[in-house]
Amino acid sequence: MDDEQAPVGIDPTxxxxxxxxxxYLGGKDNFAADRRAAEDFMAAVPNVRAVARANRDFLRKAVTEIAGRGVRQFLDIGSGLPTQENVHQVAHRVVPDAQIVYVDNDPIVMSHGRALLEDNPHTVVVQADMREPKALLDHPEILARIDFDxxxxxxxxAMLHFVPDDDAAAAIVAAIREKLAPGSHLVISHGHLGTTSTEQQTRAKNTYRPTSAGPLTPRGPAHLAAYTDGLEVLEPGIVPVQAWRPEFEGDAEVDLSKPGILGVVARVP
Ligand code: SAM
Structure with a gap:
């Protein structure tokens, strides 16, 4: 999109x-400043596009698995701009009347999501902020759709790396876990930078500094293990997203030295 196409109230710079x-996913809903920042990040971290696609594949596989286990309600926090294989499309293939609530704090995500979902009775988009999890979980539009019992x-x-403080990230997960009934599931993926050089890590983190979400905070497997401690972690555990139930030859390799996104799916016992 050109900057002149920015909706009123959106600063495209x-x-x-x-x-x-x-x-990264090859979409067209982005402005020059987004493309520049994305290119900077891609220069600092190789394979960003492949990793972003693998992250979407992970989401699809996780939602298919959880819907197959009979879960009929999905709360996708930080849903992003609509792309292919969004949660409602994946879940509805397995459970046609599953309730889907998308949450994001980006106004363009809101307008695109609402336009796409206008005629879908089982799916809504709600504007809320992950950094205020209690307010988010008590949001009337979410409570109208999701029965936490x-x-x-x-x-x-691909959300918690936008929370710089480790304790704040853990508190978000804790607030969500507190709300979940037995049989609920938590799906987490998180950027990590492996063992790349300090210089490369600083460059990658700083690329995100001027963005709407602030700097990127990569974390490793120990953090994901803490988020899911006490839950039943589904096989194959905490792995790079492409290695979570791999569909392509070569993806099963777990090399934590490389930058990428780690994923985990866990069930509340
Ligand atoms: N979850 C999708 C996925 O992994 O394919 C999209 C991930 S995208 C990297 C991150 C999304 O989180 C963006 O749409 C952004 O607007 C949203 N986001 C970032 N910080 C947020 C916050 N504090 N509260 C709600 N949404 C947020």
Whole structure:
């Protein structure tokens, strides 16, 4: 999109993490500043596009698995701009009347999501902020759709690395877990930078500094293990997203030295 096409109230010169991600995935809903920031990140971290696609594949596989286990409610926090194989499309293939609530804090995600879902009775988009999890979980539009006394799948896919403080990230997960009934599932994926050089890590983190979400905070397997401690972690555990139930030859390799996104799916016992 050209900057002149920016909706009223949107500053196209501030890179948005939703639109940068859209650019990684080959979408067209991004402005020049988003493309520049995304290209900077891609120069610092190789394979960003392949990793973003693998992250979407992970989301699809996780939602298919959880819907197959009979879960009928999905809360996708930080849903991003609509792309292919969004949660409602994947879940509805397995459970046609599953309730899907998308949450994001980006106004363009709101307008695109609402336009796409206008005629879908089982799916809504709600504007809320992950950094205020209690307010998010008590949001009337979410409570109108999601019954937390029954199993629900909560997705925090490529999200927690936008929370710089470790304790704050852990508190978000804790607030969500507190709300979940037995049989609920938590899906988390999280950026990590492996054993890349300090210089490369600093460059990668700083690329995100001027964005709508602030700097990137990569974390490793120990953090994901803490988020899911006490839950039943589904096979194959905490792995790079492409290695979570791999569909392509070669993806099963787990090399934590490489930058990428780690994924985990866990069930509340
Ligand atoms: N979850 C999708 C996926 O993994 O394919 C999209 C991930 S995209 C990298 C991150 C999304 O989170 C963006 O749409 C962004 O607007 C949203 N986001 C970032 N910080 C947020 C916050 N504090 N509250 C709600 N949404 C947020």
């Amino acid at each position: 501030i890179p948005s993490v939703a639109r940068m991600y859209d650019y 029954r199993p629900v799948a909560v997705l925090l896919v």
